[in-house]
Structures are given as structure tokens and as C-alpha cells.
Amino acid sequence: MSEFLFERLCLIGVGLIGGSIARAARARGGIARTIVAHSRRPETLARVRDLGFADVVEADAGRAVEGCDGVILCVPVGAYAGVMRQIAPHLAPGCILSDAGSTKGSVIRDLAPLLPPGVHLVPAHPMAGTEHSGPDAGFAELFEGRYVILTPVPNGDPAAVERVAELWRRCGSMVERMDAETHDKVVAIVSHLPHLIAFTICGTADDLAEETREAVLKFAASGFRDFTRIAASDVDMWRDIFVNNKDALLEMLARFTEDSHALARAVRWGQADFIEDRIRRGRRIRRGLIERKQA
Amino acid sequence: MSEFLFERLCLIGVGLIGGSIARAARARGGIARTIVAHSRRPETLARVRDLGFADVVEADAGRAVEGCDGVILCVPVGAYAGVMRQIAPHLAPGCILSDAGSTKGSVIRDLAPLLPPGVHLVPAHPMAGTEHSGPDAGFAELFEGRYVILTPVPNGDPAAVERVAELWRRCGSMVERMDAETHDKVVAIVSHLPHLIAFTICGTADDLAEETREAVLKFAASGFRDFTRIAASDVDMWRDIFVNNKDALLEMLARFTEDSHALARAVRWGQADFIEDRIRRGRRIRRGLIERKQA
Structure with missing residues (x-):
């Protein structure tokens, strides 16, 4: 050979x-x-x-x-x-x-x-x-x-x-x-949905009244800053990814939207236990990543 | 003195x-x-x-x-x-x-x-x-x-x-x-909404079927990884922030949700121009941050 x-x-x-x-x-x-x-x-x-x-x-x-x-x-x-x-x-x-x-x-x-x-x-x-x-x-x-x-x-x-x-x-x-189907689901939640969210929140900020938008750019703390790093990606590549993983992406967005509404409802009604549980789950996932050396 | x-x-x-x-x-x-x-x-x-x-x-x-x-x-x-x-x-x-x-x-x-x-x-x-x-x-x-x-x-x-x-x-x-009102709006989009999103997407991933969840942890690419870094924050602090900036946070989440649905609709119907416009806005905001040395 x-x-x-x-x-x-x-x-x-x-x-x-x-x-x-x-x-x-x-x-x-x-x-x-x-x-x-x-x-x-x-x-x-x-x-x-x-x-x-x-x-x-x-x-x-x-x-x-x-x-x-x-x-x-x-x-x-x-x-x-x-x-x-x-x-x-x-x-x-x-x-x-x-x-x-x-x-x-x-x-x-x-x-x-x-x-x-x-x-x-x-x-x-x-x-x-x-x-x-x-x-x-x-x-x-x-x-x-x-x-x-x-x-x-x-x-x-x-x-x-x-x-x-x-x-x-x-x-x-x-x-x-x-298999291809499992792959497409995994990357939908791990990568494609985070990108869709990052592009969206940048647009949401961009639509704010002039004064607030200027302040947003000025005071972008770590939360928003990390989101915009993702959002700086290639236009053609991401348009194609979204359209070509449509089913898995829309499914994951639907799940995420349901979950965000559930958390929003708990915030509106001051349901501390529910909110704390959601925050703790985030921390647990984070620890899982650290243990797997993916963090 | x-x-x-x-x-x-x-x-x-x-x-x-x-x-x-x-x-x-x-x-x-x-x-x-x-x-x-x-x-x-x-x-x-x-x-x-x-x-x-x-x-x-x-x-x-x-x-x-x-x-x-x-x-x-x-x-x-x-x-x-x-x-x-x-x-x-x-x-x-x-x-x-x-x-x-x-x-x-x-x-x-x-x-x-x-x-x-x-x-x-x-x-x-x-x-x-x-x-x-x-x-x-x-x-x-x-x-x-x-x-x-x-x-x-x-x-x-x-x-x-x-x-x-x-x-x-x-x-x-x-x-x-x-003024306090402007402050609360700015931090709602710059920091509080990104945290709410990060906590939520970790929970959404955690709810996936066992096999997919394991793969998610294994293949957490840069998108998801950045989200989980935010999600690792203090429970008491963030519960209190959400509840005490409720109005601005729910307002920003509502705007974000509308915008994410608009993008999802464009993905579903393959509207390339709309998708590209959203991605370009993300890049523009990112450039704005870099120019302001906040990136």
C-alpha cells in the first residue's frame, strides 16, 4: 500500500x-x-x-x-x-x-x-x-x-x-x-438552534429604539457578547444549513420556545422553585460538558 | 480631605x-x-x-x-x-x-x-x-x-x-x-434575556431522548458550549434578577420570540433573502461590538 x-x-x-x-x-x-x-x-x-x-x-x-x-x-x-x-x-x-x-x-x-x-x-x-x-x-x-x-x-x-x-x-x-437522522437532530440542538437564536437576538437588539440600541452596543456584557461571536458566521453557509436541516431545526426551536414560555410564565408569576430548577439544570449540563472536556 | x-x-x-x-x-x-x-x-x-x-x-x-x-x-x-x-x-x-x-x-x-x-x-x-x-x-x-x-x-x-x-x-x-428604566431595558436584552435563553436551551437538551442527550454532551460544538458557560451562573442571583426585572425581561423575550418565529417561518418556506438579512444583521452587530472593543 x-x-x-x-x-x-x-x-x-x-x-x-x-x-x-x-x-x-x-x-x-x-x-x-x-x-x-x-x-x-x-x-x-x-x-x-x-x-x-x-x-x-x-x-x-x-x-x-x-x-x-x-x-x-x-x-x-x-x-x-x-x-x-x-x-x-x-x-x-x-x-x-x-x-x-x-x-x-x-x-x-x-x-x-x-x-x-x-x-x-x-x-x-x-x-x-x-x-x-x-x-x-x-x-x-x-x-x-x-x-x-x-x-x-x-x-x-x-x-x-x-x-x-x-x-x-x-x-x-x-x-x-x-445515522444521518440522529446526526441532524444532535447538531440542530447543539449548533444550528444556538446560531438561529444568536442571529435573532442580534436583530431584536438592532430593532430597539435608537437610544437603547446604542446603549446595548456599549454595555454588551458577557451574555450578549458570547451570542454575537456565534452570530458573526458565514452567510451562505448558515442560510444553507438552516434550509437543509429544516425539520430538525424547527422541531428543536418549537421545543425551545415551549420551554422558554414555561420559564417566562414562572417569572411572571414569581414561581421561584420552577425558576431555580431551570437554572440548576443549566449548571448540571455545564458540569457534564466540563467532565467530558468539551467546555 | x-x-x-x-x-x-x-x-x-x-x-x-x-x-x-x-x-x-x-x-x-x-x-x-x-x-x-x-x-x-x-x-x-x-x-x-x-x-x-x-x-x-x-x-x-x-x-x-x-x-x-x-x-x-x-x-x-x-x-x-x-x-x-x-x-x-x-x-x-x-x-x-x-x-x-x-x-x-x-x-x-x-x-x-x-x-x-x-x-x-x-x-x-x-x-x-x-x-x-x-x-x-x-x-x-x-x-x-x-x-x-x-x-x-x-x-x-x-x-x-x-x-x-x-x-x-x-x-x-x-x-x-x-435612568433606572433605561438601565433595566438595556440589561434585559444585553444580559438577562441571554441568560434566560441559555438556561432554557440547556433544559431543552436535557429533555431529549437519552441517546440524543448523550450525543449532545459529547458533540457540544462552539455554539452550545458558549451558551452553557452563561448557564453556569449563580441560582439565587439569577432567580432574583428575573423576578425583579420581570417587565423588561418579558417584553424583550416577547420581541425575541416574534423575531425567532419570523426567522423560523422563512426557514420553513425557504425564503433565502430574509434568512440572509437576519444573518447579516448579526454580523453587523458583532462588528459594532468589535469597533467598540466590547467583543
Whole structure:
């Protein structure tokens, strides 16, 4: 077996995630002999050439994947169907097609029907990121110590799944597997709903009367400040995540709204026991995270 | 004039805030010749004696304030009315009574009617804190570079307000003034609503089916993790804040809920423009904070 997991690995999209995979492959070795980078934006391609983290920079998606034994989609999940139409005729038999999207049900929905015979689909979600985006934002250590969730498709090739798992382990990540539906529920509450809340509360503050809004910006204490850090995320990526994990997200928002109304009612009627119980549950969850070293 | 702002300053409550004021007075000088510490809990008093950050440790609230020219309430705002009944007969004419509570309308409501003639009420809110509490949690630098909002009462003594302002400046804080109603609205959206949301979402996660809950704890990405940091706050303090800033908090929660439903509707119907607009507003607010060095 070659010293490399992949002979020729194509990254479709070279923003924070794609750029970090390319850098990790360079920095850690053993991942890919040749890294091909594709972006549909000429300015991104020019920047990737300057940064030098890819061996080949290719403006045409179809040509980019030709001769590759690995392809990873690193674009917003809403672009998957369009990208797949472009690359599917050019995917070689035996090629592994993976991705880095934050939703997995929609990814299987959009990619599986167009999958050529002999090409192996291995959906993946590296749970790592920053509030920054673009080819300059990536760094080789982004995935170190972070979880990557694989959601293998039914009747998929186990060897292909294991090769993608090994890619992420070589990037420094811990790999877990679950079905796409469970994944989508978990990330809805862990990540997508917090982002929806953060975007919303920034808008709510922005709608306040001029004087109050100015004071809000001035006196943003730790509570609001942490919310806005989340809210500084990439527009295209988050629009696509919301729309493509709609069912789980709306379900979790409905549960959250019921729970917030229950707490609001207790505040209105001064029900101290109920309020204290809710606060204690928050502390308990926090302790659970600390014990799991996720805090 | 003395080298000290206060000859004898009493701190009612010596947890994170009271303990930090005492330590700042020691570390920076010029604030108080004598620091008197009161807590109703014997174990807290014993710990304060061990830590040594107060000159006098007094178990009786009335005796603690006797002979003081400054008193700062540093207990949960729900305890103010009871404390005031104990200390009011012992407050010397000319004494300045201030506080460090996160709500200001309720503080004026609870303290003003019991204020003895010649005692000056100066409500104050240092916008600083951590997720920790108790006498061990305080540190001298807690207030450095943080805002302190004073909400002077109508027809109050301007000299008393200025002395409290100077105390906070000597602790390293920036002092602002506004009316109690505006203060309560601003902190409702900046701090109280984010806390209510954080407590709620932890509870929502805790109610999920066993398997999903375990995965939530395991895969808590940055979004949820930041929320739980807020949620780890003191139970008594936050119960009291919610109940004592009820009107502003419920108003802000109602606005937030409307806005979150509007965003949820756009997600359900795939209205990309609306979703993108909400995300962009979040980024804009975030940039505003960064420009104001609050991020």
C-alpha cells in the first residue's frame, strides 16, 4: 500500500474547511500525494495559488475531479446538487466522494441519486470551525482534538468509510459514526438552534429604539457578547444549513420556545422553585460538558 | 480631605462582587480606610476571616453598618428589602447607601421607602462578573476596564453620586449614568434575556431522548458550549434578577420570540433573502461590538 491514503485528493471549495484540510495534509503527511483545489471564484483560485497549499488549482469542477481517488465537497450544503451535476460524469470508478457539510440528511438526498456506479459516498461532518471564512482563514490544526461524525449510507462500502475515517484521524480528529437522522437532530440542538437564536437576538437588539440600541452596543456584557461571536458566521453557509436541516431545526426551536414560555410564565408569576430548577439544570449540563472536556 | 474616599465602608454580602470590591480596595488604595464585611452565613464569615480581605467581619447586619459612611449591598436583589429593614435603623446620617445589583427599578422600589433622613441612596450596577460565586471567587481586577452604570434617584445628592462614581473609577471602571428604566431595558436584552435563553436551551437538551442527550454532551460544538458557560451562573442571583426585572425581561423575550418565529417561518418556506438579512444583521452587530472593543 502507498504511503498516502489518497493518490489524488480533490477539494471542491477551499474556504475555512477545504483550506484547512489542504494545510493539514501538507503539515501532517500521509494523507494525499497530490492535492487538487477547485473554487468557482477566480479571486479565490488566485489566492489559493498565492497561498500555495494545493498542488493543482483548477477552475473547472469536472476537470478538477478527473483521475482523483478522493473528492471532498467543502462548499455550503445548498450548492451540493449543482456541484454534483457538474462532477458526476467525471468521477472515476472506485473514487470516494465525501464532504464536510453540517447537515447529512440533505447531503445524502442531493448526492446519492446522481452517484455513478462504483463511486463510494461517505458523508462526513468535521465539528470544527471558527467565525472566519475564505482561503486565508484555514489552518492545519483546525481539526485537532475535534470530533468528525461519519454517517455511512446503507449498503455503502465499509473500506471506503474506513479510509475517510483514517483521513480524519490523520488530521488529528476523533471519528464517530451515527445515522444521518440522529446526526441532524444532535447538531440542530447543539449548533444550528444556538446560531438561529444568536442571529435573532442580534436583530431584536438592532430593532430597539435608537437610544437603547446604542446603549446595548456599549454595555454588551458577557451574555450578549458570547451570542454575537456565534452570530458573526458565514452567510451562505448558515442560510444553507438552516434550509437543509429544516425539520430538525424547527422541531428543536418549537421545543425551545415551549420551554422558554414555561420559564417566562414562572417569572411572571414569581414561581421561584420552577425558576431555580431551570437554572440548576443549566449548571448540571455545564458540569457534564466540563467532565467530558468539551467546555 | 482624607486620603480615603470612605472612612468605613461596609459590604453587605461578600461573594464574587463584594469580595472583589474588598480586594480592589486593598490592592489599589484610596478607597476605604476600614472595610467591614457582613454575611448572614457563618461559613462565609469564617472563610472571609481566613482570606483576610476585610478589616472587620461582622455577623449582625445592623452592627455592621454602624458608624459607616458607606454601605454597598452585594447580595441578590431579592434580599434587599429584608436587609434594608435590618440596617435602616443603624444607618448614620450622611451615610451613602449604594449597591451592585443587576436590576435598578426594583432596587429603588425596595430601598427608597425605608431610607432614613440624611442617608443618600446611589444605585449602581458594575457590569462585571464571572460564572463563579462565593468569597473565594473575587479578585481585585474584576472591575478593571468594565462599565459601571449609576442610576441616580430624583432629587438625590449629586456629591454622593460623585463619591460612588469615584469609588468605581478607583476600582478601574468606566462610569456611566442613566435612568433606572433605561438601565433595566438595556440589561434585559444585553444580559438577562441571554441568560434566560441559555438556561432554557440547556433544559431543552436535557429533555431529549437519552441517546440524543448523550450525543449532545459529547458533540457540544462552539455554539452550545458558549451558551452553557452563561448557564453556569449563580441560582439565587439569577432567580432574583428575573423576578425583579420581570417587565423588561418579558417584553424583550416577547420581541425575541416574534423575531425567532419570523426567522423560523422563512426557514420553513425557504425564503433565502430574509434568512440572509437576519444573518447579516448579526454580523453587523458583532462588528459594532468589535469597533467598540466590547467583543
